Amino acid sequence: MRTLREHGALSRAQLAVRSGLSKATVSSLVTDLELRGLVHSAGVSAGGQGRPGQLVDLRPTSVCGLGLDVHVGHVGAAVTDLSGELLFHRRVACDVPGIGPERAIDQLAELADTALAEVKGAVGPPAGATVSVPGLVDRGAGIVTFAPRLRWRDVAVADGLAARTGLALDRIAVDNDANLGAEAELARMGGAVDDLVYLTGDFGIGGGVIAGGKLIRGSIGFAGEIGHMAMDPLGPYCSCGRRGCWETQVGLGALLHACADPDDPVRDPTLDLDQRMRIVRSRAEQRDRRTLEALHQIGTELGHGVSILVNLLNPAVVVLGGYFAALPEWLVEPIRNEVVANVLAPGAGGARIVASGLGFTAATAGGALAALRRVLDDPTVVPAGQPNVDDEEAPA
Numbered sequence: 001m002r003t004l005r006e007h008g009a010l011s012r013a014q015l016a017v018r019s020g021l022s023k024a025t026v027s028s029l030v031t032d033l034e035l036r037g038l039v040h041s042a043g044v045s046a047g048g049q050g051r052p053g054q055l056v057d058l059r060p061t062s063v064c065g066l067g068l069d070v071h072v073g074h075v076g077a078a079v080t081d082l083s084g085e086l087l088f089h090r091r092v093a094c095d096v097p098g099i100g101p102e103r104a105i106d107q108l109a110e111l112a113d114t115a116l117a118e119v120k121g122a123v124g125p126p127a128g129a130t131v132s133v134p135g136l137v138d139r140g141a142g143i144v145t146f147a148p149r150l151r152w153r154d155v156a157v158a159d160g161l162a163a164r165t166g167l168a169l170d171r172i173a174v175d176n177d178a179n180l181g182a183e184a185e186l187a188r189m190g191g192a193v194d195d196l197v198y199l200t201g202d203f204g205i206g207g208g209v210i211a212g213g214k215l216i217r218g219s220i221g222f223a224g225e226i227g228h229m230a231m232d233p234l235g236p237y238c239s240c241g242r243r244g245c246w247e248t249q250v251g252l253g254a255l256l257h258a259c260a261d262p263d264d265p266v267r268d269p270t271l272d273l274d275q276r277m278r279i280v281r282s283r284a285e286q287r288d289r290r291t292l293e294a295l296h297q298i299g300t301e302l303g304h305g306v307s308i309l310v311n312l313l314n315p316a317v318v319v320l321g322g323y324f325a326a327l328p329e330w331l332v333e334p335i336r337n338e339v340v341a342n343v344l345a346p347g348a349g350g351a352r353i354v355a356s357g358l359g360f361t362a363a364t365a366g367g368a369l370a371a372l373r374r375v376l377d378d379p380t381v382v383p384a385g386q387p388n389v390d391d392e393e394a395p396a
């Protein structure tokens with residue numbers, strides 16, 4: 001299935017060559033996947049050398065992946081089909097720290113039900129759901145250990161969702177937002193990059209580190225908390241209780257505080273983040289002095305931290321996610337200047353600084369992809385002989 005996902009439709013003979021399996025094994029696997037509705041016939045190969053063969057391809061509509069997102073200011077959901085195409089994406093404003101975990105999980109469950117109801121008929125059932133959370137996660141137990149910005153400690157998210165939705169507990173995963181975003185970016189780069197650092201760019205700043213093509217999780221899964229690198233011992237207090245953490249300098253709160261007064265619409269928590277970023281963008285385009293100064297300051301402080309990461313990890317790419325991705329014209333240059341000045345390796349070790357193409361959707365899209373990985377890892381999680389929605393027969 002991974003081979004088909006990478007290369008598109010192939011004959012059984014081509015699949016055997018690319019996978020290194022025997023033709024007989026490939027044929028029996030294809031038959032099994034057909035019974036599960038995960039692959040289907042896709043015409044006849046044009047020929048070339050050897051006999052023309054019947055092509056096999058993934059059936060993108062056979063199953064879907066559900067990505068869910070708990071954020072300081074909203075809950076979100078995304079659904080992708082097996083090919084990774086986004087079928088549904090929505091955010092609902094929600095004061096998560098204010099209403100507490102139980103009510104936040106109520107809202108998340110309601111949005112999950114809505115998402116699945118909206119794609120029903122166009123795509124098969126969910127292979128699984130992955131919940132993205134800005135904090136430390138015990139993935140084995142599906143528990144958020146500590147998420148300071150949400151004010152959550154030891155919240156059993158997977159259990160809570162399973163109790164409120166029709167989703168089975170063993171199909172619900174919980175993961176850190178930066179890790180999911182990093183994996184989504186890695187997938188978008190399609191194998192061109194093996195070493196990247198992804199920054200979440202939100203009220204909190206998380207880091208997802210991919211080294212040698214693999215996500216770095218650390219000994220107990222808590223790696224990547226770069227937003228809490230201590231940058232200024234006398235700096236402002238952080239949500240974690242310490243002082244001068246990097247996210248107090250470059251988090252969304254720092255930008256909004258620097259560029260607008262409290263009654264300004266960009267500081268209105270009921271407005272969607274994309275909308276607020278569009279206002280900041282348009283002010284920067286009109287060369288509003290306060291906005292430009294704020295962005296230059298944030299870019300410079302971002303550059304300090306990114307320099308540390310580049311010295312430490314020598315990534316090929318540093319991906320700016322979240323709100324950073326909405327403002328690259330004003331942030332990338334000051335970051336670049338700091339990185340060139342502070343990194344030992346000539347030319348910053350080749351590190352490119354780029355804006356994410358996913359913005360605030362990275363964590364939910366990454367969650368949906370992670371949920372689909374269950375099927376790629378083990379296609380038998382999809383039962384055989386189930387009636388499935390077919391591409392051709394799908395209602396418009």
Ligand SMILES: [Zn+2]
Pocket residue numbers: 227228238239240241242245
């Ligand atoms: Zn902190």
